[in-house]
Amino acid sequence: MRLLYYIKTTLKSMVSSGAITLVYFIGFPIILAGFMGFVQNTAHDTPLKLKSLNIQIVDQDNSGMSKNLVDFIKSDDMKDIVKVVDSKPEAEVIIPEGYEKNLLSLNKSEVIINKKEEGYNAITSTLKIILDKYHQSIYVSLSGGSSEELNKIIGTSIIDEEIIDIPKTANTFETTVASMLGFVISMLIFSNIQSGYTDISMNLDKRVKSAPLTRVQFLLYDASALLVYSFIIIAGYVLFFRFAGMGFEGNIISLMLLVLIASILVVGTVKLIATLFGAKYGRILGGLVFILPIVGGEVFMGKGNNVAFLTPTHYLNNAFTLYNLNGNLEGTGKWILIVLVVSLASFLIAMIKESLVSRRKLWA
Known part of the structure; x- marks a missing residue:
């Protein structure tokens, strides 16, 4: 009964300051996440800048004409369009076996552009057009300018097939929304640590302790109330973007499980610091926990620096990003395990500390 009373009292306090709670923990992060997601998408997708494409050439024909094509792609005339690399290409240009034979026979010879990364649509289309014109000029030369033979070729594309082989990645907005969740969690940790030291919080604790209660029992009750409170706040954030169709659109049970794990992280961190x-x-x-994710760059940029690895939210961000990508918990096991181990170990330390301080009743 005391547990239910404590949770009820905590939630009543949350409802009584509902407007402030909604704006502070849900409204502000949602507005900030939406703005940052828009900025990141604009920065990545601007059509005014034609970025050169890193490509790898796969010559399966190894003929004189295929080598001429390779030399053309590597020429200075193409350096603003493509850059030939040996590893981590953004696209492959595949020259198939039989390429020279088809050219000499005035048959259409397919050259394949195999995209390896998302985006680059404008530059890929430009490359496709250039290679089409290159091959059409070859056909003009080989046919002696015969209009009858050229009509078989000119109306069609030499780059017959563009295979999209892109590793599945979350879009920039989804990544930003997931990383901003770390901001929400950091705010929860910071505010609960700060409020735990106020006079109002101390008076509430005394009311609960009016019945016989050990320090460990009180810790468990307080942690349970904080768990419910954190779950509601974090769920409100993710469900907003889910219903808006802007993120967290996978399996709802998996999503709620991640929200629960995030709430456990809040409880473990808050109770460890407040108890010790x-x-x-x-x-x-508490201020350090709040500032580290911002300094790490992960909150606003999506990708963090070395400082991000020190933050309690970094590994949880990875799990939510993978959820946005796959729609389920695939690939999140390692990150979930790290978060749970750290959170439960933190709470266990807090329990040991409380049990060692006193084994007697807090209030007789």
């Missing part, structure tokens, strides 16, 4: 440290150092550590 007094108000002075606890507030400092």
Whole structure:
């Protein structure tokens, strides 16, 4: 009964300050995530800049004419369009076996552009047009300008097939929305640590302790209330983007499981700091937990620096990003395990600390 009372009291407090809670924990992060997602998409998809394409040439014909094509692609005239690389290409240009034979026979000889990464549509289309014109000029030369023979070729594309072989990746907006969830979690951790040291919080604790209760029991009750509170806040954030069709659109059970794990992370971090440290150092550590994800760059940029690996939200961000990508928990096992181990270990340390401080009742 005391557990239910404590949770009820916590949720009533949340409802009484509902407008502030919604704006602070859900509204502000949603607006910020939407803005950052828009900015990131604009930066990545601007049509005004034609970025050169890193390509790898696969010559399966190894003939004189295929080597001429390779030399043409590598020439200075093409350097603003493509850059030939040996590894990590954004696309492959495949010259199939029989390429020279088909050219000499005035048959259409297919050259394949095999895209390896998302995007680059404009530059790929430009490359396709250039290679079409290159081969049409060869046919003109080989046919002696015969209009009858050229009509068989000119109306068709030499680059007959463009195979899209793109590794599945979350779009920029989905990545930003997932990384901004780390901001929500950091805010929850920071605000709960700060509020735990206020006079109002202390008075509420005394009301709950009016019945016989050990320190460990009180820790468990407080953690349960915080778990429910955090779950509601985090679920509100992800469900907004889900219903808006802008992210978190996979299996709902998997999504709620990730939300629960995120809530456990909040509980473990808050209780570890609040139990081990007094108000002075606890507030400092709470501020550090809030600032680190921002300094790490992961919150606003989607991709973090080395500092991001030190933040408690980094590994959870990876799990949510993979969920956005696959629509389920595929590939998230490692990240979930790390978050759970850290969270449960933190809470266990807090429990041990409380049990060692006193084994007697807090309030007789």
